[in-house]
Amino acid sequence: MSGATLERGIHAFKEAIDAPVASFFSSCVRCGLCAHACLFYTETEDPKYTPIHKLEPLRRVWQHEYTFWGRYAKAFGLSKPVTDEELGEWESLVYDSCTMCGRCSMVCPVGNDIAYMIRRMREGMAASGHAPEGLIGASQRAVTIGSPMGVKLPALQAQIRHLEQDTGLSIPVDVEGAEYMCLLSSMEIMNFPEYIGAIAKIFKQANVTWTISSEAFEATNSGVQIGVSDIAAELVQRVVNAAEKLKVKAVISPECGHAYFAIRWEGPNLIGKPFNFKVLHIMELMDQLREEGRLKTTGKETQRLTYHDPCQITRRGGVVEQPRNLLRMVAENLVEMPEHGTMNWCCGAGGGVSSNERADALRLKVFSRKKAQLDAIQAEGLVTACSNCRIYLEEGLEENNMDIPVTSLTETIAEHLADEGQTGAQ
Amino acid sequence: MTETELLLWVRGPALQVATVIFLVGVAVRLLEILVLGRKVDLAEARGSAVAGGLRTIVMRSFADRATLQRNAFTEVTGWIFHIGFFVTLLFYAPHILMFNSVLGFSWPALPTPVIDATAVVTMIALVVVLIHRVANRVMRFLSRFQDYLVWLLTLLPIVTGYIAFHRVEIAPPPLLIDIHIISVELFLIVFPFTKLMHAFTLFMSRYYNGAIAGYRGVKS
Amino acid sequence: MTQITNETEFRRVLDGLDAERQRAVAAQFVKHILPLCDDERIARVTDVAASEDVSEDRLAEALRTAKATMTDCHARCGAEGDWKAQAGYFVARAAVAALTPAGQLPGGLAWQAAMSSRMAKTCESIVTGEDLAGRESTEQYRILTDYLNS
Numbered sequence: 001m002s003g004a005t006l007e008r009g010i011h012a013f014k015e016a017i018d019a020p021v022a023s024f025f026s027s028c029v030r031c032g033l034c035a036h037a038c039l040f041y042t043e044t045e046d047p048k049y050t051p052i053h054k055l056e057p058l059r060r061v062w063q064h065e066y067t068f069w070g071r072y073a074k075a076f077g078l079s080k081p082v083t084d085e086e087l088g089e090w091e092s093l094v095y096d097s098c099t100m101c102g103r104c105s106m107v108c109p110v111g112n113d114i115a116y117m118i119r120r121m122r123e124g125m126a127a128s129g130h131a132p133e134g135l136i137g138a139s140q141r142a143v144t145i146g147s148p149m150g151v152k153l154p155a156l157q158a159q160i161r162h163l164e165q166d167t168g169l170s171i172p173v174d175v176e177g178a179e180y181m182c183l184l185s186s187m188e189i190m191n192f193p194e195y196i197g198a199i200a201k202i203f204k205q206a207n208v209t210w211t212i213s214s215e216a217f218e219a220t221n222s223g224v225q226i227g228v229s230d231i232a233a234e235l236v237q238r239v240v241n242a243a244e245k246l247k248v249k250a251v252i253s254p255e256c257g258h259a260y261f262a263i264r265w266e267g268p269n270l271i272g273k274p275f276n277f278k279v280l281h282i283m284e285l286m287d288q289l290r291e292e293g294r295l296k297t298t299g300k301e302t303q304r305l306t307y308h309d310p311c312q313i314t315r316r317g318g319v320v321e322q323p324r325n326l327l328r329m330v331a332e333n334l335v336e337m338p339e340h341g342t343m344n345w346c347c348g349a350g351g352g353v354s355s356n357e358r359a360d361a362l363r364l365k366v367f368s369r370k371k372a373q374l375d376a377i378q379a380e381g382l383v384t385a386c387s388n389c390r391i392y393l394e395e396g397l398e399e400n401n402m403d404i405p406v407t408s409l410t411e412t413i414a415e416h417l418a419d420e421g422q423t424g425a426q
Numbered sequence: 427m428t429e430t431e432l433l434l435w436v437r438g439p440a441l442q443v444a445t446v447i448f449l450v451g452v453a454v455r456l457l458e459i460l461v462l463g464r465k466v467d468l469a470e471a472r473g474s475a476v477a478g479g480l481r482t483i484v485m486r487s488f489a490d491r492a493t494l495q496r497n498a499f500t501e502v503t504g505w506i507f508h509i510g511f512f513v514t515l516l517f518y519a520p521h522i523l524m525f526n527s528v529l530g531f532s533w534p535a536l537p538t539p540v541i542d543a544t545a546v547v548t549m550i551a552l553v554v555v556l557i558h559r560v561a562n563r564v565m566r567f568l569s570r571f572q573d574y575l576v577w578l579l580t581l582l583p584i585v586t587g588y589i590a591f592h593r594v595e596i597a598p599p600p601l602l603i604d605i606h607i608i609s610v611e612l613f614l615i616v617f618p619f620t621k622l623m624h625a626f627t628l629f630m631s632r633y634y635n636g637a638i639a640g641y642r643g644v645k646s
Numbered sequence: 647m648t649q650i651t652n653e654t655e656f657r658r659v660l661d662g663l664d665a666e667r668q669r670a671v672a673a674q675f676v677k678h679i680l681p682l683c684d685d686e687r688i689a690r691v692t693d694v695a696a697s698e699d700v701s702e703d704r705l706a707e708a709l710r711t712a713k714a715t716m717t718d719c720h721a722r723c724g725a726e727g728d729w730k731a732q733a734g735y736f737v738a739r740a741a742v743a744a745l746t747p748a749g750q751l752p753g754g755l756a757w758q759a760a761m762s763s764r765m766a767k768t769c770e771s772i773v774t775g776e777d778l779a780g781r782e783s784t785e786q787y788r789i790l791t792d793y794l795n796s
Contacts, residue, residue, distance in 0.1 A: 355724025
């Protein structure tokens with residue numbers, strides 16, 4: 001990252017400290033409960049992974065800049081300044097062992113939203129040049145190419161052509177006046193392109209007009225993951241420009257956790273003004289269609305299925321009941337993991353962790369938490385609504401010799417769509 | 427200094443100074459937080475931030491079942507010493523008289539034997555909490571000098587109060603009470619500079635947490 | 647003589663096959679695009695999938711190997727995408743489908759193997775610039791036709 005210096009990092013830390021952050025630091029009583037909520041601690045028992053500890057450099061900046069006694073201590077040379085070396089040490093704590101899943105924020109007795117603070121701390125980490133290589137590359141590609149994985153329009157068009165052939169349906173691009181503009185994550189375009197076919201089928205049945213924008217098809221916001229709000233805002237603005245140009249009612253976020261959070265909750269705040277269109281996760285839209293009676297399915301999955309909540313969509317995003325409503329339509333044996341919904345355990349790969357090769361070993365190690373959850377209910381199938389969760393759950397399951405297929409919620413619904421004249425029973 | 431002079435100083439200027447430092451210190455700390463402000467959320471709300479914030483202020487005192495099971499010791503000992511501390515502080519008749527002289531109103535006291543027992547339980551709980559802090563891997567790792575200092579300053583008023591009440595013959599009764607009051611003054615003076623501020627800021631933190639989550643339609 | 651010439655027929659016929667026959671056809675689909683995958687493990691497991699009279703244990707072992715290969719080959723999130731390597735991922739995915747027990751994959755295992763195989767070709771086409779996926783569908787109709795008539 002050009003222009004990265006400790007000075008810029010400290011400055012970014014200062015900018016990141018708002019009333020909530022100051023309140024949170026003031027309230028911490030060092031009870032350690034956050035550690036027991038974080039899979040990076042519970043599966044390693046290494047106290048350095050205690051969530052509040054990951055914020056230590058930010059805390060010291062808060063102390064020395066925004067508390068009267070801290071300022072005096074600094075003036076009298078009694079404070080320990082944050083050093084470049086220290087930020088180097090903290091890089092892996094902030095980026096490798098945290099997905100911003102927010103489970104710690106749910107259990108802190110004094111109410112600290114630690115994930116909120118980590119997001120803000122990343123701004124300083126990136127500005128000081130202490131962010132993982134993988135994320136830096138992804139962000140640069142996102143800005144210059146339009147996709148963190150370098151997926152260019154011709155590649156997307158090839159996938160679209162293929163899916164049009166497979167499904168026999170047209171996949172609209174750049175249609176002005178469509179109700180919905182659908183975003184896609186690079187992970188989906190590369191690893192799970194059938195998602196595009198699935199939504200085409202669903203929208204056809206529900207009689208929904210939709211489109212993809214050739215100018216802004218990428219959902220993934222690498223800027224949010226690395227913590228560079230300027231990049232994050234640029235990526236959001238592209239989507240906004242396309243949505244306004246195509247005059248759509250709503251932008252549909254695909255099966256990707258952080259993409260949803262970035263556009264739905266951070267988006268307007270990054271660009272400094274409200275959107276004049278709605279933002280929905282594909283699950284929210286499908287559930288709406290279900291409620292309106294426009295989604296007709298047939299047949300049911302019979303194996304013991306469970307749903308993995310992507311943290312950014314459920315706990316941090318607020319989409320909790322919709323996947324369950326949808327799955328109940330097509331699954332007769334849906335069971336919940338012991339801790340599910342807003343108290344689910346993270347897959348361990350979100351928030352940039354999966355882009356970071358250095359974090360691979362740790363990420364695989366902490367999968368044991370998810371394994372325990374699945375073992376407890378003897379799950380035979382796992383459904384989720386985030387392609388990052390999906391592929392890294394697959395990896396974790398494979399590493400642990402667990403034979404549980406992982407499928408996408410949208411694709412599962414699409415597979416059970418009733419043909420005309422066929423509804424309800426098999 | 428004679429005994430009378432000490433008594434007058436402890437219950438007079440010292441108490442005034444300690445109280446002023448406490449009140450001004452707390453006010454400054456709270457203002458320092460509020461002045462930083464919070465940007466208005468421009469995303470479309472799904473739920474009510476205010477309702478969420480108020481809900482979390484209350485509900486965050488109660489952990490979800492799995493968290494409770496996982497951290498039973500911390501949760502239970504925490505509850506015991508906090509409740510014990512407040513019961514001893516607020517429902518002991520001589521304390522209520524003191525509050526009355528400052529606030530102008532009072533409330534019913536609990537029987538003194540109950541307070542006595544509560545104080546004992548609280549002291550035991552505090553000792554247990556210290557042992558836990560040192561023995562527990564995470565707490566030991568996180569703890570700084572301040573955590574141990576605050577522990578001591580929280581324990582001292584209860585211990586000195588207990589000793590004064592039982593007229594333990596280590597010093598004349600008026601002196602025992604002076605020592606108790608001095609321990610309270612220390613507590614008040616150190617309060618704004620430490621994590622004891624959580625007594626006030628936890629309302630703000632819980633509110634922010636619940637508001638941020640409530641805005642998105644999540645009960646935190 | 648049965649001729650499969652369109653997608654609807656293709657899907658309907660695949661759906662109607664029993665698990666063993668679906669596996670046999672799926673293996674054929676995978677063999678056809680095997681050159682797109684560098685990993686020799688996939689060639690081995692495809693042979694297993696194509697074998698008649700193979701034990702449940704051998705199938706399960708082959709499935710595990712295929713899954714391991716698949717997770718090794720997928721594009722890392724945020725990494726620079728390599729469409730040639732990605733073709734290999736889809737070949738592995740097709741092999742996984744071919745070896746998955748019946749009833750676990752929505753749409754059936756042969757269908758999934760066919761779809762993944764076409765995806766592999768699409769990846770190749772992104773690299774070469776030709777439109778290859780459409781041709782693969784036609785090839786798959788031919789493979790199915792030949793299988794039914796053998």
